[in-house]
Amino acid sequence: MTGIERRHFLIGAAAAGAAAVVLGPVEFAYAAGGDQVGTVTGHIDYGAPDWVYIPVRVPPGVNRITVSYGYDRPVPPPGYDGNALDIGVFDEGGIGLGDAAGFRGWSGGFRTEFTISASDATPGYLPGPVRPGTWHVIVGPYKVAPAGLNWTVTVTLSSAATGAPFRPRPAPHTATGRGRAWYRGDMHLHTVHSDGRRTPAEAAAGARAAGLDYIVSTEHNTSSAAGVWGEFAGPDLLVIDGEEITTRNGHYTALGLPAGTWIDWRYRAVDGALARFVREIHAVGGLAVAAHPLAPCVGCGWKFGFAGLDAVEVWNGPWTLDDEAVVANWDNLLVAGARAGGWIPAVGNSDAHSEPQVIGLPHTVVYADGLNRRAILSAVRAGRAWIAESSAVDVEFGAAGGTRRAGIGERLAVSDDTPVTVTLAVTGAPGGIVRLITDQGLRSSRALPADGPGTVTWTTTPRNSRYVRAEVRRPQPTASTPDTMVALTNPIFLGRPGNHPED
Template identity: 75%
Template sequence: MATVNRRQLLLTAVSAGAASVVLDPVSFASATGPGPQTRTLSGTIAYGAPDWVYIPVDVPSGVNRISVTYSYDRPAPPPGYEGNALDIGVFDGDGFRGWSGGFRDSFTVSASDATPGYLPGRVKRGRWHLILGPYRVVPQGLRWTATVTLEFGPDGPAFTPRPAPHKAAGRGRAWYRGDMHLHTVHSDGRRTPAEVAAGARAAKLDFIVSTEHNTSSASGVWGAYAGPDLLIIDGEEITTRNGHYTALGLPAGTWIDWRYRAADGSLDRFVRDIHQADALAVAAHPLAPCVGCGWKFGYEGLDAVEVWNGPWTLDDEAVLANWDNLLVEGKRWIPAVGNSDAHSEPQVIGLPQTVVHADGLDRKSILAGVRAGRSWIAESAAVEVSFIASTVRGRTAGIGERLDVDDDTPVTVDLTVSGTPGCVARIVTDQGQRLLAPLPADGQGTVSWTTTPRNSRYVRAEIRRPQPTATTADTMVALTNPIFLGNA
């Protein structure tokens, strides 16, 4: 794995011209007594301001804890505008030390402990940087106040990370269920890591991926909650101003920067860092309607796209259609995944979940299965799907594979399901929907359909419940990655 120069990342961002502004440094005296020292800073961020405001803080020797509180005004926005929102994080002289976005109004860092989202470790002498992210600013501007407190004295016992192991017991080569987009109190979730692990077990998942927003802090605690029955994989949700993407399978403690937009041309650099760490880059909820969530970078170089995020909605329907268009283009195909993006109750862990065919229940095998597209997506562990393409001569291919036969060879696809009462099955090809068939009332049965590679360059399957949601005509229950037909 290539080493990422975290200090250079900071300096690059600080010198990014219009993308950021750096305020005057704030200084503290060396320890003059037993008590802490405090400085209160304030300012106004104008409408249309840069993405990042950096506040240099010169930390003297002898500090054992740095604590920050901040606040900002929230005037009523004019009609058509959203209210103020201000994120916060911190870097030290060596690089990233934590991020809480707009979820917390305070944080603390010491050698022994840190607020979730921040990294425990010594408070070293030198220049630190508070980073403010004016996520939304009303036309009246955004007035902010930050108070920095330094405490002096010897460091407490050093924090000892407890990362999760890279392997669980598993069942050998098999299908494994996982949720690869989850949040805890280490970013903007309200569940603790213990609660997320318990929720994953209750959902009958085999693995989860920890994807906190813009921080690696949770990787230091997951070892306490993993076990032979649950593989926990480290990751990150990188939340840029032009869309979010997840890094799946990062080494514990690895952090990926988020301070760029599509026009900066920086994404390739960070995707390379992710790949050099043997991890995957996945576009998350590409058409989500929240500010900054829409994916503007394109899909070149990514390993998968999240076509289903949480309960089925109209933006999922649109992402699925766009992803299907990518399959038609015939370029390097990008597998589909689905995840809950669960933050707190009542969001359901494992709705949806990605079911991956892997050589074992370990980080490397799971990532390989996701990368290859050997996976399907389901609303819960009650749903079972088998999807196979075969010829009369006994040649077969499964999800994510290619059945390499001549263009006029008859190919039969068999979709076998259970746990889908009251649902209908769809077979979809590059020509669109080719078969719509009701499933048996008990939700268990097989649907077959015959085609040729000349007629269908790929086949994929969907299971839908004829039950409207608030934004869609029906509800997705399961969908598969494609089986490609014909010579490559």
């Protein structure tokens, strides 16, 4: 069965997201044996809706579904993007926005073919029975050239017997820790279950080599990796399930999802849907974190605002100019938070996909009650965290005034005119520059010894500084910045809440 005629029908937001087109169905007759193949072709215009759904009528007796696709990639005119087309699939459970019952996998533009059966599935897709009913292959025009995009999708149904049903092996929620302590972890990683080239085994080995205590699995728009992480976690490495939700108006990570939980990505900022999915994440005990909010890639810029989010990823991979800009914007949010009492913590992660990207460059160091999912997430939510270039770097940052002391993410609740001594001890950054930043900007810049560890102290008052945070930079330029970040802390807030001169 080939050359299916194209028929286009618009469908509403309640059915499959705000901007979607559904084509005419690919029909198959029941067959007791062998394979059946159907091919559908189409054209997507420049400026077309975000999603195109191809219904596939799956008859009884099918044990495996395989989908392959391709599209033309002409050289675009100067100033325009070339074609890029993503792909995934929903089963007979439906394609409604947020309808996890129908989701069966997503590979974006990383693969040209995938297969699903009860015994196995291509990474990024969920193994399970191929039940009869209407499935939907979804293609997403990520980028479309002015001349449009011509595509072809081929669906193969097989009734051949498959192996034993897949049995998921999720990671445990607890690893052997050191009690209440600082734990290092990379909360934004990819494997072959989305667009990475590392296997889960290789990612776990990389985390161990980087000296990490925990990682969060954040595959793009799919929960498939959760079924295999139990094989690669261990007493020495906590693996927390998550997802990177890649909308067309920015990416965010969901940290701490129960194994198999899926969060939808098929909306833009104008749809007003983000709050719904952040609530879903919170309802299962997870966190929502804006990822690389100023990254220059198409669709990566964060357009949703930060209301309701639990953290912002201010440092993503090797230090670049867009990280510099994110840190500056985050610092502006701290000024407002210092007065209102609410603030959004910073995290940093590698977003490593493949060699030579380095797992743990950077990573987030959290002060948690133990090495378990709940404790790690609680520490992130509270801002008891700082960001390190590598496990060779360590900092101790605190503030003392009167008889009180406070650490990263805490408040030193003393009167406005109490002298406060801020202390930062650094190892692993010889010759680095320590910068202390407050609501008034950069207040102190001191060089560390060239031959080893160093300690910097600085005195202020809450009237003079509503918060203080620390950076350690190496005086070594990158391709886009005059120096390189080595470590960055969340703030210590100074003064009693609401204790402001204008109150």
